[in-house]
Amino acid sequence: MNVSSFNWTLIQSFLAALEHGSLLRAAKATGVSQPTLGRHLAELESQLKLVLFERTGRGLQATEHALALADAARTMQEGAHQFSRLASGASQATQGRVRLSASQPVACFLLPPMLARLRQALPHVMIELVVSNTVSNLLRREADIALRMVSPDQQSLVAKRIGWVSLRACASQQYLQRSGTPQRLEDLPQHDVIAGDHNREVDRGFEAMGFPAGALRAVLRTDDLIAQWSAVRAGLGVGFMSEYLIRTDPNVQTLLPMMPLPALPMWLAVHRELRTSARIRAVYDFLSHEVAAALAPVPAGHQG
Template identity: 45%
Template structure:
């Protein structure tokens, strides 16, 4: 009598536990409960007749057998994802959903009016927006389209540079009235600076420009870029932001207009298989057009 093959959901749960190191972490990634993950692991062990994890006080430790099985299971996941991409790419309908990921600042302050135009043009397409400052994996369908601030390098991706976003030093008028505006870059150190907490992006960029900054120079620190923008709008100090946002925000002013901060590149990206989907191509093209017009406006 032939034993039925384990359901794919069991293999997926197994791979997640190996990759993320615990039932709780794997459950968060898969959107399942920890007891469900535990039952999946036990069911797979029973179906295969092998022990996949050693139960220790520190959690589940993969056995040698589990480690040998992990790579082919991950390969199968990748193959299934590619098959789904190919099937998605064959869709000719202007209906369904398109998932877009962009940085939190872009998602909160730049994209909403552009997405409103997309909804008017394509009412049959639902839009899913994923604000994230991490790199989403297009291949594994965490997004259909990505707005990146760097050039993607994966061969599977189609990427189009839309332009550049000028970055400026800025402060709210209320801060300038209270503390004055710096006349030179060196005078920035005499002001309340708003910057990152753990990220060294501003510090490393300043050093490349020949200007020395330390973490302690920022009297207000956060790694949330949207929170940083709100702090600046509240008049709490001087920081750096997209020129277009400064132009559009009441009371915000550019300081040190001659300080040449490197601009951010803007790339629109999708997977080459998804590019043949009519609805994804429609959103990709129209979003690219909207962002290009936005970049042209703020670059004037």
């Protein structure tokens, strides 16, 4: 193989296929089309004169050759990522693109007013918003900055807790007029409830408050928080949403202030090397102030 003419993008396709086990899943993860990924793998196998994957009805099965090359390929990929991070950090101009990762509710409801103000404060910065309820990998440059509900544990990341997301029981005026307003925790089993599907935190919370298993009368189950919020606003039942969401609709009323619901920490994370980039540091500092101001104060017992 002629190293000087080697196409390094083939390594990205190889690792995507290795990680996801099929061209379809690799295409969804990378944004590269299935035919292109297939051509990349065929070209790489031709250049190496090795069979890297067995094509089966269930996807791609890595051969021993592929597994033997995996670590070296990952080292090459990390070297490329480090090169990119250092190049980004070398730029001191407050202009260019910044990739920001946030969950669906944060991206759809909390961030938009802030991004409008960011546009005025940093007119030469363009935000690429990665909307995902999974944790974006900052080390692989899936994002430059991430708003997370969990603290990253990688030593090369800088994370700052910038606030707390307070959760509240709530319902629309339409629902409350039809079904009445619960005054005590004991009233909840008589009300229609919107809760998670695979995520059963609401069910476990009911049981922790002393309700028997199965006491929750769920009329809608979905793990999509935007769907839950839309159902609350439509008057379907009682939901358990963040305060910043509830504040966006005056027709939705908070309920049962005595209800013991957790406050979730909000973390702002960035790769350590990228903090030397003026544009990324400017966006980081802007969001640190804006998000902290938009969220509820730190609740008692959660300081630290």
